[in-house]
Amino acid sequence: MNIIDGIVNDLATQTKDVGRKLEQIDLSKLEQIDLSEMAVLTQKMNIVDGIVNNLATQTEVVGRKLEQIDLSKLEQIDLSEMAVLTQKMNIVDGIVNNLATQTEVVGRKLEQIASSKVEGLDPQTRKYLQDIQTQLTSDTLTLQLDDTRGYDSSIRFKDKDGALGGLIKREVKGNLTGLSIATKDKSGSLVDRVKFYDDKDVYINGQCFVKGTDTSIFDEIKRQLKPYILGLLLGRTMVRSANLREKASIGDIITGDKIAYWAYPSENGSGYISASATQEHTMAVSAENARKRWRIMGKTDSYYITLYWLQEVINFDD
Known part of the structure; x- marks a missing residue:
């Protein structure tokens, strides 16, 4: 079990080393690339991929071996089986160390790549580097x-x-x-x-x-x-009859406070339009109508009363 703990701790340490190496990559300073080295770089990248795959495979094998160990029956374990297990652990340890070494080599190669020479690289490597540059500026502008x-x-x-x-x-x-x-x-x-x-x-x-x-x-x-x-026009284009507080002429525009009351011409018993008969059919002017403006469209004159026909002046700024 101590061996397993050591492998896990070593793996964590090596992973941190890899992270630090990758953080040191500065594409803006890569001025001295030798295009002949790109083949070496590509080979190293392939080696890293192989190492990662190897590591996963070997770790899975070790896991299966560990699952087969019954700690309560260690006295019955086959020593040859333990030797195989130890060998597998050593392989994993070697792979982790190799991964760190190869990653360090790749990091040094990346530090030598000049962004001005990206166009001279093979298409796959060029796209890889362009993706990196895009990610570095993605919070400013991303196009595709x-x-x-x-x-x-x-x-x-x-x-x-x-x-x-x-x-x-x-x-x-x-x-x-x-x-x-x-x-x-x-x-x-x-x-x-x-x-x-x-x-x-x-x-x-x-x-x-x-x-x-x-x-x-x-x-x-x-x-x-x-x-x-x-909705704005509903009920506002009709012509209404009213008694005014003062005389006015057809075409004049007055404010609603000049209206005494709404009233429609009504005849008395003798057939004349009279004030008394008209006042039996009146309606008070609301505060809203008193604030509006009204155009005089016509009037009805009789001996006893004059009534004016009004239409609201609609101002859409109201």
Whole structure:
């Protein structure tokens, strides 16, 4: 068991060494590559792949051997079997050491690669190095999904303080893809403002603004605004009769506070339009109507009373 613990600890140490070597890679200083060494580099990379595969295989073998050991029956174990187990452990230990050595060699080779000579490399190695360079700058600009190894592509915009201020990213909605534009809200959180999908749907602030099936954006605007405009006009275009506090002429525009009350002409028992008969059918002016403006469209004159026919002056800025 002590041997196994030693192997595990040694593996952890060697892995840390590999990590430190990879962290020391500086592509911007790789000025002195010898293209003839690329074959050596490729060979070393293949060796590393082989070592990793070997390590997995040998570790699996060791695991199976350990599972067969019954600690309560160690006195009955075959010494030749123990020798085989010890040999396997030594192989694993050697593989770990070899992996660290080969990784160090690969690290030194990578340090000698000049980014200015990438185009002279074989296609597979060139793409590998370009992927590395893409990952180093992926939080600034990512252009292709392949470069992100399956993650969504995005373009990020930073504020003056270095914080993320905006984002254009690949948007997915079921089987549809598109673009999403996000900016900060008042709390500083990124919020999707506009989304464009490949079925031509356009969403603004989470609501569908234009459907892909619409013939034009103007048709959609009219479709959505029509009920709203009709709602604004409902009951506001009719002509109403009123008694005014002062005389006025047809065509004049007055404010609602000049209206004494709403009233429609009514005849008395003698067949004359009278004030008393009219006042039996009146309605008070609301505070809302008193704040509005009214155009005088006509008037009804009688010997006893004059009534004016008013229409609201609609101001869409109200």
